[in-house]
Amino acid sequence: DAGVIQSPRHEVTEMGQEVTLRCKPISGHNSLFWYRQTMMRGLELLIYFNNNVPIDDSGMPEDRFSAKMPNASFSTLKIQPSEPRDSAVYFCASSSRAPLSAKNIQYFGAGTRLSVL
């Protein structure tokens, strides 16, 4: 398996522009997570999907952020409009089990490094 695939790897955009990050989870995994990592705040969970349904989006920072999972093999994280403080590395992870199960192992993608100028 190719693992969790994220695109693009790097994104540079100007303030106010729309940004869309993409994620393809591991085939057969039914849990998907979006994280953000910054020097200031460390690693934070933004949203968790189970069977394509958003279960917990309490980590989404603002209404400018939205995430979708139209099918089991694809998810997007959109920021509109983007701001410089959104600059971070965004990770997608998937798992074959629910987050609180004893055998929960999340597999992370390589991340998208976003720079908003």
Next chain:
Amino acid sequence: KQEVTQIPAALSVPEGENLVLNCSFTDSAIYNLQWFRQDPGKGLTSLLLIQSSQREQTSGRLNASLDKSSGRSTLYIAASQPGDSATYLCAVHASGGSYIPTFGRGTSLIVHP
């Protein structure tokens, strides 16, 4: 609000040393604690997961212990190797059933030959 602290923030050791990385959390009401490894420019790799009812987990040269009452976990790395160089993060899930983990900032480890 749960806070997770990792000490030290950075560590540089010669190859072959046995290491202890520390993780402390302020709220002992946790469901589980997990240790991850992050290589530069990459995502996280899960190393060990300890349920709140467990005291330790082992995988190869890694051993993680959990003392829930004192709010501490340690990751022991035996006979360190240059390939162990990475950032190690711990994360806890609160026992209330929240799906949102709280991560520490990590310990950056360099093992030099």
